[in-house]
Amino acid sequence: MLTGLQIAVIGGDARQIEIIRKLIELDAKISLIGFEQLEHAFAGAVKEKIDEINLQEIDGIILPVAGTNLTGEVDTIFSNEKIQLTEELLKQTPPHCTIYSGITNDYLTSITKKADRKLVLLFERNDVAIYNSIPTVEGTIMMVIQHTDFTIHGSKTVVLGLGRVGMTVARIFSALGAKVAVGARKREHIARIEEMGLEPFYLKDIETVVKDADICINTIPHLVVTASVISKMPAHTLIIDLASKPGGTDFRYAEKRGIKALLAPSLPGIVAPKSAGQILANVLAELMKEDLQRRKENH
Known part of the structure; x- marks a missing residue:
């Protein structure tokens, strides 16, 4: 008490x-x-x-x-x-x-x-972040459904970062039938991604990986989805940035290219x-x- x-x-x-x-x-x-x-x-x-x-x-x-x-x-x-x-x-x-x-x-x-x-x-705290990743992923699924005209099942989904949120996002999108590629910097994260049965890649190779991406979900709180990365994406790619403000995406360039990019921090509090x-x-x-x-x- x-x-x-x-x-x-x-x-x-x-x-x-x-x-x-x-x-x-x-x-x-x-x-x-x-x-x-x-x-x-x-x-x-x-x-x-x-x-x-x-x-x-x-x-x-x-x-x-x-x-x-x-x-x-x-x-x-x-x-x-x-x-x-x-x-x-x-x-x-x-x-x-x-x-x-x-x-x-x-x-x-x-x-x-x-x-x-x-x-x-x-x-x-790890416990809070892990529990919070559940409503975050549910909110992400909701946003993807609202802003695309294709199914998550069968889509090429690129997840950036294998932290507490990234891991849950990658696993759930894979469970929904997406073809999931996960980008990380650390060798142990690459090993974990492979162990999860997903496609691993080092973040330095991001420009090659996004060439056929339908969905790109960023969880890294610094600029990783740069203008150069966005320029390689197909026009229909949907970017959802889950990192805390200001996110890790060049939103200005995404808009210029006509690619839909959404900053979505605090999803648990919304959904x-x-x-x-x-x-x-x-x-x-x-x-x-x-x-x-x-x-x-x-x-």
């Missing part, structure tokens, strides 16, 4: 609903910031403004998956008001206060470091917010229980 814990949930999307629900179930007290337009009322959660809460009582702050933007603004779909997270604000919390986010950027890393507060990044929220809620609950236990032992 999380009895006695005071948690501030700041902004976010429908995934946060599942997180709030789970933490209330575990008896935590919740302050909801940026939820004025949320019609759902939770017993055990209070809607507040960021300047109204007593930060000295806050044991943890839960940010949306994206954290903040580069100026410290926190996105929320449940409020029109801008919410700003600052170093000064974090310094008002107790020293043990932990900040939970999906990912980080220079701004968020910098203010948590300066305020000397612990920052936990949920998407750097399956309930499942994606439950994944995060379960991990957050475990982390907070461990944290509470440690603090009790130290006292």
